[in-house]
Amino acid sequence: MQRSDYIIKRTLFAILTVYVAVTLNFVLFRALPGNAVSGLKCVHCTEQFKKAVAHDMGLDKSKWQQYVIYMKNLAHGDLGFTAINHKPVRGELWDPIKKTLAMITLGTVFSIIFGIFTGVISAWRRGTWMDKGSVWTALAFYSVPTQWLGLMIVYFVADRVGLPHGGIQSPDYGILGNPGTYDFLVDRTKHMLLPALTLGLVLYGDYTLIVRSAMLETLGEDYVLTARAKGMSNWAIVWKHGFRNAMLPVVTLIALSLGFIIGGAITIEYVFDYPGIGLAIVDAIDKRDYAFLQGAFLVLTLSVILFNFIADLLYFKLDPRVTT
Amino acid sequence: MSARRLLGVATVLAVLVAAGCGGSSTGGTGGTSGVKEGGIFTEGTTNYIDTLNPFNYIEAQSVTAYQEVYPTLIQYGPGLKDIVPSYAKSWDTSSDGKTITFHLYPGGKWSDGKPLSSADVAWTANTIIKYQSGPTAVLASAVQHVKSVDAPDPNTAVFHYSAPTGNAMALLAGLYILPQHIWQQYDTNSGKGLKTFLPENSLPLVSGGPFTITQYQKKGTTVFKPNSGWFGPKPHIDAFALVYYTNADSMIADLQSGQISAVDQVPFTAVNAVKKVSAVNVDTYPSGEIVNITWNSNPYKPQNRELLDPKVKKALSMCVDVSQIKSVVFNGYAEPEGSLLGSIGGDWRSPNVKPVTFDCSAANQTLDQLGYKKGADGIRVAPATTGQYAQAAHKMEYQIMVPTSVDFNGDREFSIIQEGLANAGVKVTEQSGGDSTAAYAIETGDKCDPSTNPPTGYDKFDIALWDWVAPPDPDFQLSVVTKGQWCSWSDTGWINDAYDADYAKQGTLVNESQRKDLVHKMDETIYNNWLYTQLLNEEGIAAHDKKWTGFDPQLQGYNYSFFTDLHQS
Numbered sequence: 053m054q055r056s057d058y059i060i061k062r063t064l065f066a067i068l069t070v071y072v073a074v075t076l077n078f079v080l081f082r083a084l085p086g087n088a089v090s091g092l093k094c095v096h097c098t099e100q101f102k103k104a105v106a107h108d109m110g111l112d113k114s115k116w117q118q119y120v121i122y123m124k125n126l127a128h129g130d131l132g133f134t135a136i137n138h139k140p141v142r143g144e145l146w147d148p149i150k151k152t153l154a155m156i157t158l159g160t161v162f163s164i165i166f167g168i169f170t171g172v173i174s175a176w177r178r179g180t181w182m183d184k185g186s187v188w189t190a191l192a193f194y195s196v197p198t199q200w201l202g203l204m205i206v207y208f209v210a211d212r213v214g215l216p217h218g219g220i221q222s223p224d225y226g227i228l229g230n231p232g233t234y235d236f237l238v239d240r241t242k243h244m245l246l247p248a249l250t251l252g253l254v255l256y257g258d259y260t261l262i263v264r265s266a267m268l269e270t271l272g273e274d275y276v277l278t279a280r281a282k283g284m285s286n287w288a289i290v291w292k293h294g295f296r297n298a299m300l301p302v303v304t305l306i307a308l309s310l311g312f313i314i315g316g317a318i319t320i321e322y323v324f325d326y327p328g329i330g331l332a333i334v335d336a337i338d339k340r341d342y343a344f345l346q347g348a349f350l351v352l353t354l355s356v357i358l359f360n361f362i363a364d365l366l367y368f369k370l371d372p373r374v375t376t
Numbered sequence: 377m378s379a380r381r382l383l384g385v386a387t388v389l390a391v392l393v394a395a396g397c398g399g400s401s402t403g404g405t406g407g408t409s410g411v412k413e414g415g416i417f418t419e420g421t422t423n424y425i426d427t428l429n430p431f432n433y434i435e436a437q438s439v440t441a442y443q444e445v446y447p448t449l450i451q452y453g454p455g456l457k458d459i460v461p462s463y464a465k466s467w468d469t470s471s472d473g474k475t476i477t478f479h480l481y482p483g484g485k486w487s488d489g490k491p492l493s494s495a496d497v498a499w500t501a502n503t504i505i506k507y508q509s510g511p512t513a514v515l516a517s518a519v520q521h522v523k524s525v526d527a528p529d530p531n532t533a534v535f536h537y538s539a540p541t542g543n544a545m546a547l548l549a550g551l552y553i554l555p556q557h558i559w560q561q562y563d564t565n566s567g568k569g570l571k572t573f574l575p576e577n578s579l580p581l582v583s584g585g586p587f588t589i590t591q592y593q594k595k596g597t598t599v600f601k602p603n604s605g606w607f608g609p610k611p612h613i614d615a616f617a618l619v620y621y622t623n624a625d626s627m628i629a630d631l632q633s634g635q636i637s638a639v640d641q642v643p644f645t646a647v648n649a650v651k652k653v654s655a656v657n658v659d660t661y662p663s664g665e666i667v668n669i670t671w672n673s674n675p676y677k678p679q680n681r682e683l684l685d686p687k688v689k690k691a692l693s694m695c696v697d698v699s700q701i702k703s704v705v706f707n708g709y710a711e712p713e714g715s716l717l718g719s720i721g722g723d724w725r726s727p728n729v730k731p732v733t734f735d736c737s738a739a740n741q742t743l744d745q746l747g748y749k750k751g752a753d754g755i756r757v758a759p760a761t762t763g764q765y766a767q768a769a770h771k772m773e774y775q776i777m778v779p780t781s782v783d784f785n786g787d788r789e790f791s792i793i794q795e796g797l798a799n800a801g802v803k804v805t806e807q808s809g810g811d812s813t814a815a816y817a818i819e820t821g822d823k824c825d826p827s828t829n830p831p832t833g834y835d836k837f838d839i840a841l842w843d844w845v846a847p848p849d850p851d852f853q854l855s856v857v858t859k860g861q862w863c864s865w866s867d868t869g870w871i872n873d874a875y876d877a878d879y880a881k882q883g884t885l886v887n888e889s890q891r892k893d894l895v896h897k898m899d900e901t902i903y904n905n906w907l908y909t910q911l912l913n914e915e916g917i918a919a920h921d922k923k924w925t926g927f928d929p930q931l932q933g934y935n936y937s938f939f940t941d942l943h944q945s
Binding site: 084085086087090092096097098099100101102103104105107108137138139147148206211216217218219220221222223224225226227228321322323324325326327331332337338339340 | 433434513515620622812864
């Protein structure tokens with residue numbers, strides 16, 4: 053297959069996936085019982101108000117008409133307005149997404165670096181106590197429910213290391229004035245560390261096991277034996293000959309992780325009271341806020357497709373066999 | 377059933393408030409002198425302020441914010457019994473009950489220095505009336521039956537009603553007066569501009585209340601600072617902040633570690649832990665939240681029609697150990713209740729409506745006498761019936777729908793009720809109701825339409841465990857069992873034309889004594905038909921650092937004095 057054919061094929065597939073996902077986004081949320089109007093629970097939610105909201109949101113139109121309007125607006129880049137509050141979905145999405153992005157990027161980077169490091173060490177020291185210790189620890193963290201680990205960190209670690217139990221900023225932050233950028237960064241980072249650590253610990257085991265497995269395969273290859281015979285240093289053998297050739301599964305895993313990065317870690321956000329996109333989605337489901345949910349899942353879908361697409365292109369670069 | 381958890385009656389802090397009363401010149405409960413001034417009060421909450429635009433709000437916590445920044449003519453006083461002055465220092469009602477004239481405090485200013493006057497009141501009310509079926513519908517209930525509002529002079533606002541309105545004052549307590557000079561320019565595109573304007577984007581907010589908002593984060597911290605143009609008693613604090621938490625555990629942990637000054641709601645499971653913190657006071661008060669067994673009382677329901685019989689429902693209710701639910705589910709923080717109006721309804725409740733008596737042997741006798749005999753397996757059998765809604769003989773086995781969106785352990789409540797009903801020879805299983813929207817969908821059925829003959833809907837459930845959060849005025853609670861609320865607020869599917877006529881009439885009675893008599897009759901009708909078995913009235917539980925005093929936790933969202941009266945101990 054030609055390089056251009058490969059890229060065109062992957063691009064068309066990505067576009068088709070987006071279309072299917074966008075349509076599913078529309079259908080799935082409407083399959084939930086009730087809608088944004090029947091979900092209104094307040095003393096001032098009179099019939100008059102409910103009718104006005106239903107009209108405002110187009111809920112008084114047929115499902116097919118709603119779908120056509122949704123697709124038409126989407127084609128113009130318009131994600132619509134949130135239910136009731138009538139705020140632009142794009143703006144409402146961005147705030148929690150950026151909070152989640154920062155926290156999850158930190159956690160994912162930690163897990164990748166730590167996972168690769170422990171995986172390589174395990175493979176290199178195969179069969180030793182170091183290998184066993186590393187693998188068992190990785191398996192333990194990989195198996196632990198995220199919310200349980202988060203709670204343990206909240207209860208037993210937070211106070212001891214002087215970090216907040218949760219939230220994204222200190223309760224008294226900014227009340228008496230506008231703190232500077234440095235104070236802002238320090239405060240945010242303090243609140244981000246424990247959730248990111250929890251995420252990193254839960255994710256790193258996956259990397260350890262994948263890297264170890266791939267490394268064991270490459271370290272048993274003839275070219276590694278040749279490199280040893282040529283008297284190359286351990287460092288060069290491991291990183292230049294071993295790890296580079298073990299990269300393919302690691303890239304796949306990283307691409308998959310990055311794809312889900314915006315999806316956030318809802319349980320982590322809940323335990324650490326972290327107002328990211330995961331909790332925003334839960335809130336929107338509770339309110340049957342179709343516009344927000346459609347927007348959020350569109351972003352999630354696009355992020356998964358984008359990173360898978362990038363991974364496909366990277367395969368092309370990393371493994372020439374893909375094109376044959 | 378809303379998430380509003382701001383109701384109730386103060387107990388502990390009422391004493392403190394009373395001690396602090398200094399003859400406030402407006403509707404505040406305080407106006408204290410010789411108190412320690414200054415400080416920043418931070419209150420944790422699990423409810424957020426969704427917008428500073430009152431035409432778009434839905435979350436209950438927004439009301440807390442509006443109460444402090446947008447003037448209201450009147451407000452609720454201590455105990456949520458009486459309407460007391462706020463921006464209006466007094467009012468007169470015409471003999472026909474169709475005109476209410478409010479006399480306003482002079483000299484008020486918006487926080488940007490512009491004068492606050494009756495023109496703002498008239499513009500706000502008339503604008504709501506103008507677009508009440510569209511962009512301003514969310515506030516339309518505040519001006520129900522209002523034809524127009526005049527401002528004959530800067531300190532007088534006259535409300536003209538199309539009909540006498542019994543709960544006019546209770547409704548007007550929710551009329552947030554907006555600065556005309558700011559909002560008028562957004563009255564565009566048939567009023568839609570009023571909805572798209574976001575005051576939170578141009579802070580500090582132009583406020584006419586005791587505070588203005590200098591920082592707003594929807595799901596974060598919102599900061600309120602005193603408004604120098606405020607006509608009422610000056611707040612004692614430098615600022616207060618509402619800090620939003622997505623889970624109560626983090627909030628309680630921050631209270632325990634002294635990072636926040638107070639929390640507006642302590643979960644039942646956390647009260648004992650909070651009580652152990654020496655620096656923290658736990659404040660309990662009867663809230664408006666009433667926990668009940670909801671019986672499907674739709675007269676056209678197709679199956680298990682024996683559950684339409686009030687005697688059966690009463691007998692089954694008598695096997696429920698309410699005291700066990702109180703101690704196990706609510707950790708003791710609830711009181712037995714019989715009325716749909718709840719304790720917050722005060723003397724609107726009929727004295728003849730009492731909590732259910734726990735007497736399962738008497739209940740079994742009643743069921744035996746009614747012909748529901750126990751089978752060999754101990755489960756009673758409902759005999760076959762004839763007629764339009766004939767049903768075959770069948771075991772008394774039912775599903776109980778339990779929503780997940782309640783603030784207590786509904787599963788635990790179900791298991792206690794299940795045990796009680798088993799003693800009556802009735803087998804029940806739990807049906808998860810999901811969130812409140814899904815649970816309503818289960819109750820109202822797949823196709824709900826009150827206009828068909830007979831009405832359709834309410835055909836897929838028999839029993840539910842849920843709650844109501846009652847407001848102080850009985851009108852709303854009384855409405856939820858009318859046919860007008862079929863497919864909407866009604867969760868029982870009950871239809872009774874005579875009751876509906878009473879409901880319409882009570883809404884027109886401006887004489888409180890006459891209205892009270894009729895409300896008592898309606899309360900008894902609901903009770904005697906066993907549309908619900910009211911079980912318990914939850915206690916509201918708040919907590920605060922002992923460094924703070926002078927406030928009434930019940931008044932948050934009802935009276936601005938919650939934040940103007942509070943001060944350091």
